[in-house]
Amino acid sequence: MDTRRIVIATLPAMVRAQLEPVLPDWLQPRWFSSREQAFDMTPGAEIGWLDMQDMAEMTRAITLATDLRWLSSLIAGMDGLPLSLLQQRRVIVTNGVGINALTIAEYVLMAMLTIAKGYRTVVQAQLRHEWLNDSPGKVELAGSRALLLGYGGIGQLVEPRLQAMGVDVTVVRRTPGSSDRTLGPDAWRARLGDFDWVILAVPGTPETHHMIGAAELAAMKPRAVLINVARGSVVDQDALVEALQQRRIGAAFLDVTDPEPLPPDHVLWSLDNAHVSMHLSGRAQDRMVERAVQRFLDNLARYRAGEPLLFQVDLQRGY
Numbered sequence: 153m154d155t156r157r158i159v160i161a162t163l164p165a166m167v168r169a170q171l172e173p174v175l176p177d178w179l180q181p182r183w184f185s186s187r188e189q190a191f192d193m194t195p196g197a198e199i200g201w202l203d204m205q206d207m208a209e210m211t212r213a214i215t216l217a218t219d220l221r222w223l224s225s226l227i228a229g230m231d232g233l234p235l236s237l238l239q240q241r242r243v244i245v246t247n248g249v250g251i252n253a254l255t256i257a258e259y260v261l262m263a264m265l266t267i268a269k270g271y272r273t274v275v276q277a278q279l280r281h282e283w284l285n286d287s288p289g290k291v292e293l294a295g296s297r298a299l300l301l302g303y304g305g306i307g308q309l310v311e312p313r314l315q316a317m318g319v320d321v322t323v324v325r326r327t328p329g330s331s332d333r334t335l336g337p338d339a340w341r342a343r344l345g346d347f348d349w350v351i352l353a354v355p356g357t358p359e360t361h362h363m364i365g366a367a368e369l370a371a372m373k374p375r376a377v378l379i380n381v382a383r384g385s386v387v388d389q390d391a392l393v394e395a396l397q398q399r400r401i402g403a404a405f406l407d408v409t410d411p412e413p414l415p416p417d418h419v420l421w422s423l424d425n426a427h428v429s430m431h432l433s434g435r436a437q438d439r440m441v442e443r444a445v446q447r448f449l450d451n452l453a454r455y456r457a458g459e460p461l462l463f464q465v466d467l468q469r470g471y
Contacts, residue, residue, distance in 0.1 A: 159456075161199035162190065162217070170445045178456065191216055199224065199455070201448065207232035214238065222455055226251055226444040228305075228434075229383055230470055231356035239467040246451055246463045249471075250305035251443045252434035256381050256407075257309035259433035260351060261317070263379050263405035266427065268293055294318030297346060301363075302353035302382065304471075310353060322347070344371040349379060355471035356383030366391040375402040381433050384410030389420075396423050407433045 158180050163171065165185035175181060182193040187209045194200060194217035201224045202217070204210040211234050214223065223238065226248035238245055266272060270289025277284050296319055300307050303325040314321050322333045324340045335343065344350065350372060354360045364378065365388040372378070378401060380387055389410050395401050403425040409418075412431055420426045434440075451461045465471060 159199060160197045161201070162193045162197040162213075163201045164203060167201075167441055167445055167448075170441060171448070174449065176452070176456070179452070187213070195219070198222070199452075201225065203227060222246070222451075222461065224448055224451065226440070226447075228252065229356050230465055231383060231385065235465075235467045235470055244461055245465040245467060246447075246461050247465050247471075248444060248447070249463055251440060251447065252437065253305035253309050255435075255437040256306050256353075256433045257313055259407060259429070259436060260310050260353075260379055260381060261313050263407075263427065263429070264293060264314075264319075264349060264377070267291075267377055267403050267405060272427065296320070296348040297322070298349035298351055299340060299344070299347040300324065300351045300353065301340065302355070304353065304355070306353040306381065310351065319349070341368060341371065344368060345373060347376060348373065349377050352378070352380045352382040352386050354382050354386060356385050357470040360386050362386070362388040364388065364392070366395075369395040369401055372401050374400065377402050378404040380404070381407045384408040384412060393419055393423070396425050399425070403427065405429070407431055 158178055160180045160182065162182045162184060165183045168183050172181065182197065184190040184193050187204060190202060190204065190213045194202065194213050196219055197217055198219055198221045200214070200217050200220050202210055202213045203225050204213070211232070214220070214234055215237065220241065220243050222244045224246050228247055228249045228251070230245070230247060268289055268291035270287065273288035274284065294317060298314055298319050298321050300310055300321055301324045303323050307323065311321050311323060322335060322343070324335045324337065326337060352364065354363070360382070363386055369391055378387070378392070392404060396404060405427040406420070407429045408431055409420065409428065414420060414428060420428055447463065454461050
């Protein structure tokens, strides 16, 4: 690449304080702090970091960026973005896989302990100033069995944390190993009844859409708990509501729902065996911006040198 060439980049103002002092002089940044500014600043930009809360608005910004060659994002799940358009335009897309993996893995452990020990009931008793004489939850994690669907950045951090608590973990991955604690994508459904915890950490793609439906819920243990830190689309939510209402499974801890935000009158809010954590797992940290900025800078150097970028998204697969 011509080292004298100036490259225009549209970047979020939320990282300006950390990023601007260390940007190379060949990069001409445009900082946006609103969707309107993003829409105005994306045309002509070769590099875009266009993350927004609303995926439809982010999609519009991407669509307007007709000169885009590299889209950088700290979002891990790419569902909702115009992947076919990006593929058609031959845009390199890098995502935030792994940036939030640590805190999400911690959230999984928190979810399991919250349900195992009945901690929501403890909190509610404290709010009532009521002294409980017995524990509302008597489940021990040690000796229980967990099925972990998805072995990417999140799954690889969930597994050792559960093992440290004495949980017997079986992993589902695309290419299973020789261990009986690793299952392939066609083998896990027949084993659902073996597990106390079913943990979803897969990407949201057409392949994983409603991978947990009525049949899968019926195959789970009556006291099994479903934990979803993947995407709301991975679960048939209507089937899940029915299973929870009929007590066909023990509980569900849902960091993600379909839709998001969950409407205030949705039945999931009021079910005593449903826990809704409002897609906060990835936000329960204070180092996300630091990690994202460093990842962008590392890839920026690679981009200038014409080297392959790290954490590239397979636009065909969607992750």
